[in-house]
Amino acid sequence: xxxxxxxKQLKPSVTLAAxxxxxxxxxxxxDILSVTLGEPDFPTPENIQQAAIAAIQSGKASFYTxxxxxxxxxxxxxxxxxxxxxxxxxxxxxLITDGAKFALYALFQVILDAxxxxxxxxxxxxxxADQVQLxxxxxxxxxxxxxxxxxxxVEQLTACLTAKTKALVLNTPSNPTGMIYTKEELQSIxxxxxxxxxLIIADDIYGRLVYGDATFTPIATISxxxxxxxxxxxxxxxxxxxxxxxxxxxxxxxxxxEAMTNIASQATSxxxxxxxxxAVEALTGPQDSVEAMRKAFEERLNRLYPLVLExxxxxxxxxxxxxxxxxxxxxxxxxxxxxDVTIFTDDLLKEAHVALVTGAGFGAPENIRISYASxxxxxxxxxxxxxxxxxxxxxx
Numbered sequence: 001x002x003x004x005x006x007x008k009q010l011k012p013s014v015t016l017a018a019x020x021x022x023x024x025x026x027x028x029x030x031d032i033l034s035v036t037l038g039e040p041d042f043p044t045p046e047n048i049q050q051a052a053i054a055a056i057q058s059g060k061a062s063f064y065t066x067x068x069x070x071x072x073x074x075x076x077x078x079x080x081x082x083x084x085x086x087x088x089x090x091x092x093x094x095l096i097t098d099g100a101k102f103a104l105y106a107l108f109q110v111i112l113d114a115x116x117x118x119x120x121x122x123x124x125x126x127x128x129a130d131q132v133q134l135x136x137x138x139x140x141x142x143x144x145x146x147x148x149x150x151x152x153x154v155e156q157l158t159a160c161l162t163a164k165t166k167a168l169v170l171n172t173p174s175n176p177t178g179m180i181y182t183k184e185e186l187q188s189i190x191x192x193x194x195x196x197x198x199l200i201i202a203d204d205i206y207g208r209l210v211y212g213d214a215t216f217t218p219i220a221t222i223s224x225x226x227x228x229x230x231x232x233x234x235x236x237x238x239x240x241x242x243x244x245x246x247x248x249x250x251x252x253x254x255x256x257x258e259a260m261t262n263i264a265s266q267a268t269s270x271x272x273x274x275x276x277x278x279a280v281e282a283l284t285g286p287q288d289s290v291e292a293m294r295k296a297f298e299e300r301l302n303r304l305y306p307l308v309l310e311x312x313x314x315x316x317x318x319x320x321x322x323x324x325x326x327x328x329x330x331x332x333x334x335x336x337x338x339x340d341v342t343i344f345t346d347d348l349l350k351e352a353h354v355a356l357v358t359g360a361g362f363g364a365p366e367n368i369r370i371s372y373a374s375x376x377x378x379x380x381x382x383x384x385x386x387x388x389x390x391x392x393x394x395x396x
Contacts, residue, residue: 006134013126014361015369018345022355033382034355035371038175038323040241042296044278045289048240051281052274061274067265068257069096069249073276076283077249084208085218087227095257096279097264098271100205100235100248105131106267107231107250110259111199112137116166118201121152123326123362125175125203138164141363146328149179149317150364154192161196168193170219171203173210176362176369177326178319180210183217190219190226200230205248206322208239208290211298214320231256238322239290240282245275297323300372300379307383308370312390323373326359330366336393341365352389354382 015036022034043049055061068074074091081087097103104127112118114136120128122141129139140160144150157168170189172181181189193200200219207216220230235248250260264270305318305325313331329341338344342358345368349355359367372379 009133010130015126015357018355018357021349025349025353025355030353032349032353032355033378033385035374035379035382036355036357038238038371038373039243040238040293040297040323040373041375042241042289042293044242044245045240045282047285047289048242048278048281051285052278055274055277061277063273065270065273065276067268067270068261069094069271070273070276070280072280073247073283076280077251080283081232081251085221085232087218087220089251090254093251093254093257095250095260095264096271096276097235097248097250097260098268099237099246100203100233101127102264102268103233103235103248103250103260104128104201104203105134106260106263107201107233107256108132108135108137109263110256111135111166115164117162117164118166119157119160119168119198121150121169121171123150123174123176123359123364123367124169125171126361128169137166140165143363146317150174150177150326151179151181151185152189153185154188157189157192161198165196165198167199167201169201169203171205172219173206173216173319173321175206175322176324176357176359176364176367177317178322178324179317180214180216180320181219183215183222186217186219187222187226190222190229194225194229198229200226202230202232204232204234205238207234209294209297209323210321211294211301212320216321228253236279236282241289241293242275242278242282245272245278247271247275247279297372300376301325303376304370304372304379304383307380311383311387312394323371325370325372326362326364326367327370328366329368332390333366336390341368344368348386348389352385354385354389 018036026032074094077094112135117138132139142152220227231252237243314327316327345358357369
């Protein structure tokens with residue numbers, strides 16, 4: 001059986017592939033340190049676990065739910081957005097999905113026709129471009145400059161604008177860089193999008209993981225015109241350490257939400273019932289654990305960042321949010337005799353037994369991504385092994 005052209009062009013996620021390779025080598029008995037996945041290493045908070053158990057024991061978790069999500073969770077999302085964004089939506093303007101990734105997938109499916117273009121700032125989360133292509137759209141990459149923390153400007157967006165441009169993906173705080181757009185930067189971009197009737201896809205999944213003096217401004221909060229032009233994508237995975245529960249949500253224009261719901265009805269029927277009841281507790285219950293995890297990530301960042309800068313040749317701006325470092329290793333690779341970042345990361349895995357993610361998968365061929373959503377011992381040893389690898393290569 002011949003595979004479809006769609007299947008042939010699809011590439012696996014580089015982050016998941018790196019994690020899978022690390023696990024495969026661990027299973028062979030190798031001492032592999034993995035800092036690949038954007039997955040908090042904390043267990044899901046106890047109150048959320050107990051809500052799931054109660055849902056199972058009561059029998060509520062045994063059956064299909066409405067495709068768009070149980071009413072309690074849609075209302076919880078509305079209340080959450082009102083609390084943290086100061087914006088008022090109705091439950092009909094929300095959709096609960098199998099992870100925020102599927103919310104993005106469904107959104108691209110309903111807004112794009114063949115050859116419609118989506119502006120994607122570079123570096124970008126690995127799945128944006130492939131999801132656009134699966135919807136027969138065209139990803140148009142807007143190169144963020146490293147000296148500007150990889151953030152794009154209105155001038156750069158305008159240079160990429162065509163009659164086919166349909167949407168702009170904006171991820172702040174960013175995966176993989178951890179940078180955050182300022183309110184002023186977002187206002188300029190938002191007003192530009194309104195002027196040109198470009199839909200803003202606001203991937204806010206890391207919005208509550210912010211450090212130091214930085215602040216997260218949801219672009220939808222800047223003005224009513226920008227709010228109407230914005231689809232918010234979010235979820236419980238990063239904030240509440242619930243990556244395995246697979247609950248995301250979309251908030252925005254009711255017509256778009258209804259079309260996305262139709263996609264979900266044919267693709268997934270509904271998100272897992274027990275996860276939805278757990279998510280209700282996450283969004284409405286005590287938030288102490290969120291702050292505790294945020295503080296832990298910030299402490300790791302403050303300890304890890306100076307250590308990473310000690311790796312020969314590394315250059316890296318300090319992230320403001322999320323839980324990633326995205327160092328430029330161009331000079332480091334030159335020291336070691338490499339000119340391909342993927343080969344460099346492959347050899348780090350083979351020889352130093354350190355699993356990282358190549359920046360090539362994010363559109364940044366001079367960078368690597370290190371997730372500090374890992375315990376401190378793993379992070380410290382990771383840097384030590386990279387330094388030893390570089391020193392060994394330099395001496396050859």
